[in-house]
Amino acid sequence: MISRRSVLVTGGAGLGLAVAWAVWPRSYAVDLAPQEGETALGAWLKIAENGRITVAVPQAEHGQGVYTTLPQILADELGADWRTIGVEAALPSPLYSNPLAAAALFDGGLARVPEPVRREHWVRSALLLTAGSTSVRMFEAPLREAGAAARVLLAKAAAARWGVDWAQCETSEGMVVNGDRRLRFGELAAEAASFDLPSELPLRIGDEGRLTGQALARLDAPAKVDGSANFTADVRLPDMVFASIAQGPAGGESRLTRVDKAAADRVSGVVSVIENERWVAAIANNSWAAIQGLAALRPRFETRGALADSGAIARALDAALDAEGARFAEVGDIADVLRGDVARAEYSIGLGAHSALETPTATAWWHADRLELWLPTQAPTMARGAAARAIGVPESAITVHPMLIGGSFGQALDHDAAAQASIIAITLRRPVQLTWSRREAILHDRFGAPAKARMAARLSGDGRLLGWQAQIAAPATGAALARRLLGADPLARAARALPAGADGYAMSGAVPPYRVPALAIDQHRADITLPVGHLRGGADRANGFFTECFIDEVAHRAGAEPMSFRIGMLGHDARLARCLTTAASLGGWDGGRAGSGQGLACHAVAGSMIAVLAEAQYDAGGRAKVSRIVAAVDCGRAINPDIVRQQVEGGIVFGIALATARVPAFAAGIADLHTLGDLRLPRLSDTPEITVELIPSAADPGGVSDLGVPAVAPAIANALAAATGKRPRQLPFGSP
Incomplete structure (x- = not known):
């Protein structure tokens, strides 16, 4: 029964x-x-x-x-x-x-x-x-x-x-x-x-x-x-106060050394200042007073270890490529194939900022020897564990109320704000709502990992692809996520004692979908001074860029039309081939001829396939301008076709942002960007005409939330190469 x-x-x-x-x-x-x-x-x-x-x-x-x-x-x-x-x-x-x-x-x-x-x-x-x-x-x-x-x-x-x-x-x-x-x-x-x-x-x-x-x-x-939907910032509790927080520079281990509490106390509405070894929070009876109180504190930190530095990150990627890598995938003997006339290219991708509308936030209430948490969280049981460790109580004493999230793109997997709000709530013995400023959200983002790739390929005399090699330098994001998010999990602790190989998360999407006689994919682990995390599109946003840009270069080297070159190696994958032909047909593909400003790319992720045709040029200011995107999608059985289209369209716009917006540069642990405006994210006027065609399929449903991201940047890069004759090999795109 x-x-x-x-x-x-x-x-x-x-x-x-x-x-x-x-x-x-x-x-x-x-x-x-x-x-x-x-x-x-x-x-x-x-x-x-x-x-x-x-x-x-x-x-x-x-x-x-x-x-x-x-x-x-x-x-x-x-x-x-x-x-x-x-x-x-x-x-x-x-x-x-x-x-x-x-x-x-x-x-x-x-x-x-x-x-x-x-x-x-x-x-x-x-x-x-x-x-x-x-x-x-x-x-x-x-x-x-x-x-x-x-x-x-x-x-x-x-x-x-x-x-x-x-x-x-x-x-x-x-x-x-x-x-x-x-x-x-x-x-x-x-x-x-x-x-x-x-x-x-x-x-x-x-x-x-x-x-x-x-x-x-x-x-x-x-x-x-x-407006009746409730997000974490909408929670209101009796006697609730508001908190604004400041943490040390990015990278290293920071320790709070000095604050001006007297100045904060003079701010009308400030009721308390909570000092922690790693942060300080101003507490007030309204959010604006908390922000002003935090500014008056003028906190100072002392940091041990390497501070985040963009130049050091670039050098770490180069050093990783020069060191021995870990083999992730191979077919045949690539060393024997890569002889003679070999095509080579290097690509790189910068940090990926989450840029979610809702910054990290949490509402916490300690009462009757229990803690209640209202959170925008993608992992409520992990959030409960983080809060329990922060205040030293069993997880059974904590109730998490998962709230609607104002965007996330992976940011809501981390729970620093939950732990901080819990500490403040148990210290004050009254409800508190903590909201990070945009500056804190950018400075202490768990960025999508930067990466760099050295690609090599050899063609036969008649233009067939004989061998493919990808050496990819990237942080081990999967291992970093396991260390940070799983905490004291016994399986995670046991896994850390085992020998490390290639990081599966970091290498997702690195194996090309094309059938090649000889292939070798290596990961070169890079240790950088910034924590990395999960970002919409995962590592496929980087690995798809490397693969689809280089296959385009190889096709031109072979004197082949880029779509036909791809189709010729997709005989084993009819679904992805159909996506390519559908996108090309709907988009009016003209072969990617010089001056056309058209580019193609395709990718498979989470059991779904996508092909993207992009039309792009550089504007008068030297910024990449995308005028049109056509995407053909096979995601298996679509439970709700409108939601599939919404997710693919959203992923496309997110991919455009990762390709064309600014990314923070770090010096001495401080980011040079502090606001959403600084990031120069695409606005409505920057958004191209987008067409998403769903291909009917009887296959089991695949994932679509990440699907729109990986193929966008390489399609734009290939379009820019067709438009100008100069190939961009770095994300985000700068001037030609």
């Missing part, structure tokens, strides 16, 4: 003792906290007497649409009326863990731990995590099963009333149907919970009345449009 409190979960198996650990049955408690008149049917939904259906969503909503696509999967299988669907954030439970996202983030740090052991560990740790374009890929199956289970139970309840076989009952638009008889879900939910499930759940078949594939309206849109 299905229980409203628990679900039996079985996992995979590892090796040795891990086998018994991984397959041992266990029961995980689930509590959907049904209110009066509501009935929980399993771990994913509850139905009210009035017919309203609430779906538990374990993923953070930061604009990517999971508050719509995930409920849409369940509602489709259930046969629900979309107008009755609502959502709420899922409470931490192993049932909602996301080992697929953990693999995407931490592959570099834990790659040598057997995959079944890693997966089982993330499940048992109840790792709620939103990252890596994994939401639909991870949760489509359990949501379909949950919808099917609830449909069967409701059908059994209705069949018992009618005296018929439940298998003769169907569901449609929120009702159980048998011939002319109909009963609403709300009338049946309480009875349905008492029935047993069959050994196998029958999934719906056929296309009639299905919600999957429909461009249903986003559930989060109305509240965001009318």
Whole structure:
């Protein structure tokens, strides 16, 4: 019988003792906290007497649409009326863990731990995590099963009333149907919970009345449009104060040495100053007074170790390339192939700033020996752990309320603000809302990693590609994420004792999609003075740039038209080849001739494929100006086509920003950019005409949140090369 409190979960198996650990049955408690008149049917939904259906969503909503696509999967299988669907954030439970996202983030740090052991560990740790374009890929199956289970139970309840076989009952638009008889879900939910499930759940078949594939309206849109949606900064609690914070320079280890508390006390509204070894916060009865109080403090820091310096970062990448690398992938004997006339080129990509509209923030309240946290977080269980370590209490004493996020692009994986707000709250014994300034958000960003690549290729006499080599210098972002985010996690500690190889995160997307007789991909680990983190597009934003720019150069060297050159090596990948031909056809591809200002690029990530045609020129000021983007996408079955297009379009604009905006330069640990305006992000007037074509596909759904990013920069670079005859090999683009 299905229980409203628990679900039996079985996992995979590892090796040795891990086998018994991984397959041992266990029961995980689930509590959907049904209110009066509501009935929980399993771990994913509850139905009210009035017919309203609430779906538990374990993923953070930061604009990517999971508050719509995930409920849409369940509602489709259930046969629900979309107008009755609502959502709420899922409470931490192993049932909602996301080992697929953990693999995407931490592959570099834990790659040598057997995959079944890693997966089982993330499940048992109840790792709620939103990252890596994994939401639909991870949760489509359990949501379909949950919808099917609830449909069967409701059908059994209705069949018992009618005296018929439940298998003769169907569901449609929120009702159980048998011939002319109909009963609403709300009338049946309480009875349905008492029935047993069959050994196998029958999934719906056929296309009639299905919600999957429909461009249903986003559930989060109305509240965001009318302003009623609550973000962390909207939280208001009795006796709440506001905090503004200053930390030391970037890089090294900073220690607070001096503040002018007397000056801060003279600022009207300031109620306290909290000093920490690494930061200082001004507390006031309004946010403006907190900002002014912090400025009056004029904090001074002493830093040990190397401060962040852009010149030092560039030298570290060069030094890494000159050192021995770790082999990530190989085919054939590349050393034997790369002889004679070899094409070579170097490319580099700078820091990637998150530039999210919502800077790091947290609202904390310590009361009754418990801490409540309201956070914009992509990893609520990790945030809870960070707060617990900061104030020295067990995680069981902390409740995290995940909030809507005002953008993130990976920034909300880090929880410095949560730890800082927790310390302030327990010190003051009153609610506090901490908000980082834009300057702090830029200075202490966990940037997308910089990278540099040395590429080499050899062509045959008739223009065929015989060998391909990529030597890529980049920080080990996966290992860095594992060290910083996993904290005292025992598996992470054990993994650090194992020999390090190539970092899987840093090398994502580095293997070209093209079939080449000989290939070698090496990572050269670079140690830089800035912490790196996850950024939308991941390392594919760099590795896709290296691959698609160089393949274009090689095609021109071979005297071949760039699209045909690519297609000739994609016989094994019909989906990506179709994306290329579709983008070229829709965009009016003219072969990339000199002066055309047209460029092509393609990429595959998270089980999805994309090809991009860009049209670009340099403007009178020497800045790259993109006038048109055409993208062809194969992401498998699209749950909600409109949301897929929104995500791809958003990724394209994000990719344009990474290619054309400014990035902070560091000297002595201080960034030269302090505001969003300083970053020169694309504005509406800078946004090109964008066309996104979805190619129908019967493949399983792939991820789309990152998909729009990687192919944009190389397509623009190839277009600029066609426009001017000079190839840009560095991101972001400068003057020709």
